Amino acid sequence: MKVSISNEEMEECARKMTAYVKPFITPVTRQVNIEAPEGEACGSASYFEKEGRQFIVTNEHVSRELGGPDPVSHGYQFYGSSDIYATKTPFASLENPIDVSIADFTDFWHRKASSTMAKCIPFEKMQVGYSYDPDELYFVAGFPGEGVDMHFGQLCSKELNFLTQEVSVPIGLKNVNPEYHFALRNDSKDAICTSDAPWSALPPPPGVSGSLVWKTNYVNCRKNSIEWNPEKHAVVAGIACLWDDRRTNVIIATKIDKMQINQLTNSLMDMKGRTK
Numbered sequence: 013m014k015v016s017i018s019n020e021e022m023e024e025c026a027r028k029m030t031a032y033v034k035p036f037i038t039p040v041t042r043q044v045n046i047e048a049p050e051g052e053a054c055g056s057a058s059y060f061e062k063e064g065r066q067f068i069v070t071n072e073h074v075s076r077e078l079g080g081p082d083p084v085s086h087g088y089q090f091y092g093s094s095d096i097y098a099t100k101t102p103f104a105s106l107e108n109p110i111d112v113s114i115a116d117f118t119d120f121w122h123r124k125a126s127s128t129m130a131k132c133i134p135f136e137k138m139q140v141g142y143s144y145d146p147d148e149l150y151f152v153a154g155f156p157g158e159g160v161d162m163h164f165g166q167l168c169s170k171e172l173n174f175l176t177q178e179v180s181v182p183i184g185l186k187n188v189n190p191e192y193h194f195a196l197r198n199d200s201k202d203a204i205c206t207s208d209a210p211w212s213a214l215p216p217p218p219g220v221s222g223s224l225v226w227k228t229n230y231v232n233c234r235k236n237s238i239e240w241n242p243e244k245h246a247v248v249a250g251i252a253c254l255w256d257d258r259r260t261n262v263i264i265a266t267k268i269d270k271m272q273i274n275q276l277t278n279s280l281m282d283m284k285g286r287t288k
Contacts, residue, residue, distance in 0.1 A: 070222030092129030154223030179204035
């Protein structure tokens with residue numbers, strides 16, 4: 013059954029998803045001046061919780077810019093604070109086509125995040141799995157590089173929040189495998205900005221890498237006459253990893269099923285246990 017969604021309903025969905033996801037996300041920066049708190053944007057990331065421990069997830073190609081398993085100092089924000097919090101916490105990573113990195117932030121989280129409004133995504137939100145659903149609304153929240161600046165030890169960041177829909181994976185894109193990846197529309201010509209958006213037009217995607225892709229289930233709820241709210245119905249469908257905004261106008265994401273989150277988090281917890 014096809015359901016018609018008005019612009020007003022899409023804006024309502026976008027606003028509620030923005031408010032729900034905002035405490036989970038952070039820009040990722042790396043230190044570029046050892047003598048001063050100066051840095052540059054590398055991508056986006058999200059916090060999640062599993063078995064009482066706090067983790068951060070981004071792309072492997074983002075963590076590689078930070079120095080990979082032995083990183084230089086890299087910085088993050090916690091919602092409700094403009095301060096930059098620096099750490100050298102190492103990542104466990106899987107390269108392309110998975111392109112995922114996870115770090116155990118438990119100690120860092122308890123030292124730095126407790127006085128902020130930051131939250132972690134409940135792990136069950138990342139366990140539902142991926143299924144092709146071109147009628148549904150998907151939500152992406154991240155930090156385009158042109159909207160992130162570091163000044164006097166504080167990070168000024170403008171996040172990008174947008175709704176989109178799934179399309180077929182274009183044929184012939186380099187490093188893209190339909191077994192691992194799915195595609196989302198990213199056409200600035202068709203983008204509609206909400207009235208309170210910090211962007212007047214859809215910005216270039218660089219910096220959005222590492223953003224989680226949320227399946228809102230807004231349309232599915234409408235089809236079944238269920239009152240929708242993001243906390244109850246939205247789930248993580250994957251992670252944005254690359255884009256082709258010149259030829260096919262898509263963002264490519266790794267499917268949540270292929271991200272091997274359990275494998276990476278378990279290896280980090282085992283490593284933590286061995287070092288105690």
